[in-house]
Amino acid sequence: MTPRDIDEVFARAAASEHRVDPAVLQRIRGPLQSSFAPVKPLARPSVYIAGFLGAFALIAVSLAGVLGLAGFHALTTTDRVVIFALLGVSAWASASAIAGEMTPQGRRTIGGWTLAITALALIAVFGVLFRNTGFQGFVLQGIPCLRAGLVTAIPEALLVFLIARRGFSRSPVAIGTLAGLTGVTMLELHCPNLNMSHVMVWHVGVLVVAGVAGWLIKRL
Amino acid sequence: MVRYQQADLEAANALIDQVSPMLHRFFMSQAVSRAHADDLLQDTWLRIHEARHTYRAGEPVLPWFYAIARHVRVDDYRKTRRRQNREQAVEVLPEPEARPPKTERGPDLDALLSSLPESQREVIAMLKISGMSLEEVATATRSSVGSVKQKAHRAYEKLRAMLGK
Numbered sequence: 001m002t003p004r005d006i007d008e009v010f011a012r013a014a015a016s017e018h019r020v021d022p023a024v025l026q027r028i029r030g031p032l033q034s035s036f037a038p039v040k041p042l043a044r045p046s047v048y049i050a051g052f053l054g055a056f057a058l059i060a061v062s063l064a065g066v067l068g069l070a071g072f073h074a075l076t077t078t079d080r081v082v083i084f085a086l087l088g089v090s091a092w093a094s095a096s097a098i099a100g101e102m103t104p105q106g107r108r109t110i111g112g113w114t115l116a117i118t119a120l121a122l123i124a125v126f127g128v129l130f131r132n133t134g135f136q137g138f139v140l141q142g143i144p145c146l147r148a149g150l151v152t153a154i155p156e157a158l159l160v161f162l163i164a165r166r167g168f169s170r171s172p173v174a175i176g177t178l179a180g181l182t183g184v185t186m187l188e189l190h191c192p193n194l195n196m197s198h199v200m201v202w203h204v205g206v207l208v209v210a211g212v213a214g215w216l217i218k219r220l
Numbered sequence: 221m222v223r224y225q226q227a228d229l230e231a232a233n234a235l236i237d238q239v240s241p242m243l244h245r246f247f248m249s250q251a252v253s254r255a256h257a258d259d260l261l262q263d264t265w266l267r268i269h270e271a272r273h274t275y276r277a278g279e280p281v282l283p284w285f286y287a288i289a290r291h292v293r294v295d296d297y298r299k300t301r302r303r304q305n306r307e308q309a310v311e312v313l314p315e316p317e318a319r320p321p322k323t324e325r326g327p328d329l330d331a332l333l334s335s336l337p338e339s340q341r342e343v344i345a346m347l348k349i350s351g352m353s354l355e356e357v358a359t360a361t362r363s364s365v366g367s368v369k370q371k372a373h374r375a376y377e378k379l380r381a382m383l384g385k
Contacts, residue, residue, distance in 0.1 A: 010329070039272055
């Protein structure tokens with residue numbers, strides 16, 4: 001049998017009329033007509049992406065502004081460009097994934113592997129940029145950073161969820177990732193501790209905890 | 221579709237009449253019974269109605285419908301799997317539903333499709349039966365055109381191997 005023969009079988013099937021039981025169609029119309037009202041279509045994806053990124057920047061900068069921008073001043077110009085560019089690109093990717101998931105045919109969303117790659121990319125950048133090592137006060141200084149980062153991530157997650165829930169489905173991992181990135185950005189602006197292990201564990205930890213929380217919510 | 225969003229009842233009825241047979245056939249091609257396909261079609265229309273605001277004017281409408289149908293099918297599959305996992309195995313398994321005999325014209329569509337894995341089956345159903353383009357199928361299945369081509373190619377290879385025996 002050749003592909004043409006197989007095509008013929010499909011062509012015959014496609015040409016034949018397929019009927020749906022009129023009673024089924026009637027059952028479909030019933031509930032639809034009972035809740036019939038005009039709806040406003042979703043805005044373009046770029047509008048949502050801009051909104052998510054606006055919330056990301058606003059929350060990170062305003063909370064860092066309240067707590068102090070010592071971290072930003074401690075960084076060199078190269079550090080600032082590399083770190084904030086990476087955080088910005090990652091936030092844009094997460095925001096795009098959330099906006100995409102708002103329509104049924106939206107592209108594949110962010111999964112666990114994307115979260116892992118983002119965390120590893122941040123760890124690699126911090127590993128290259130920061131040379132201070134040592135574990136003095138590792139936990140004592142780390143816990144407040146993790147806590148502050150997560151406190152920053154929560155309003156971002158709630159805000160993005162509220163906007164995204166108008167869409168077809170939510171993407172908890174992407175929302176968690178974007179919220180975690182908000183926390184990391186706030187910490188990079190606020191925390192002056194440039195110890196490599198501190199930044200790698202406690203700052204990136206905010207992203208991991210927020211992303212995993214999103215993943216767990218998705219599994220529920 | 222835009223008129224449906226604006227609560228035009230006539231447009232909604234026309235859409236239901238026009239799209240339902242396509243979606244019903246899509247479900248039937250996924251190796252489900254007619255009654256099950258009826259249920260899935262009803263669920264799909266409820267989801268379509270709830271999500272009608274997520275259609276953006278100017279975008280191709282068929283991938284949007286099929287994407288929702290696919291979500292419904294996947295949810296139904298997961299629900300069935302969960303139920304099966306909860307149920308205890310019975311000593312005597314029910315006999316599978318008998319397939320209609322082959323006609324002299326050759327293998328029928330159901331027999332052809334049922335031999336394919338789920339992902340290849342849905343791609344073939346959309347491409348060859350619903351007449352969608354590669355791009356539309358890629359959009360509806362949230363994958364790339366390359367992936368759709370690969371699945372279609374593998375499906376044809378499998379069908380050829382099976383029918384060549």
